[in-house]
Amino acid sequence: MQILTTSVPSVIKDTIYIIAGILFCSFALKGFLMPNQFLDGGVTGMSLLIHEYTHINITYAIILTNIPFVVLSAFQVSRHFAVKTMACIVGLSISLYFFNFEVAHIADDKLLAAIFGGVFMGIGIGLAMRGGCALDGIEVLALYTLKRSSFTISEIILGINVIIFLIAALFSGLATALYSVLTYYTASRTISFVIEGLEEYTGVTIISGKSEEIKEQLVMKLGRGITIYKGERGFLRDSFHISQPADIIFTIITRLEVRRLRNLVHEIDEKAFVFTNTIKEAAGGVLKKRARH
Structure with missing residues (x-):
């Protein structure tokens, strides 16, 4: 029934x-x-x-x-x-x-x-x-x-x-x-x-030395769930053997929110490395459920 x-x-x-x-x-x-x-x-x-x-x-x-x-x-x-x-x-x-x-x-x-x-x-x-x-x-x-x-x-x-x-x-x-x-x-x-629809999802990855502040702003101000990958940043040409631990932040937002997120991250760390990719299918977590056929 x-x-x-x-x-x-x-x-x-x-x-x-x-x-x-x-x-x-x-x-x-x-x-x-x-x-x-x-x-x-x-x-x-x-x-x-x-x-x-x-x-x-x-x-x-x-x-x-x-x-x-x-x-x-x-x-x-x-x-x-x-x-x-x-x-x-x-x-x-x-x-x-x-x-x-x-x-x-x-x-x-x-x-x-x-x-x-x-x-x-x-x-x-x-x-x-x-x-x-x-x-x-x-x-x-x-x-x-x-x-x-x-x-x-x-x-x-x-x-x-x-x-x-x-x-x-x-x-x-x-x-x-x-x-x-x-x-x-x-x-x-x-x-x-x-x-x-308008809410086509976009995956955003952020690597920054100020990850703690960015994490707090993403969750508390933008209202987004985040996932943290443990990694290392550094490995520059002039200092290849020098690196330090880093929290790699990943979140999913709608494409209408991309500009707002970039501005938020830029205010905290101008040198933060941010890149995006289109998500064709997303469900579960804190995302709003939408029908897919």
């Missing part, structure tokens, strides 16, 4: 994410991309290619192109994910069939259509991913290829998209292909923003 109680809100939230994602993608396709013959990357781009050059209805093209990747996802990810993704894709096709999104004045401006088409497409795909499914199966193909080649997932996806945009350049002209690249780039950046 407890498991059922905790899972119902999660299912409702996932369903809302997926429905919103489907509507955003439909709006992007019907309102911006298709009227201007722009493409997106991945399987959506393949579907648009088939629609443009064979005149197959986009609703059928999306389902047909995604079926192989959905089947593949059942083996590469899970059957539950495959079923959920297939339902999501069918929902997108139904939305495209029944809803006629028209943005007459905006769609006439190709630059705005490329940018905002990518934004709405990215929002839709990102929301669907937060709901636990995929509106584009390109990552599944990349994951499958990764296990059988020495290329990374990013390289595989890039290679597939280069082929799609080259075909667009050959048949629709270079201008259309370049607008499509802009759409894809905008969509990919928006997807990252939707999934990670």
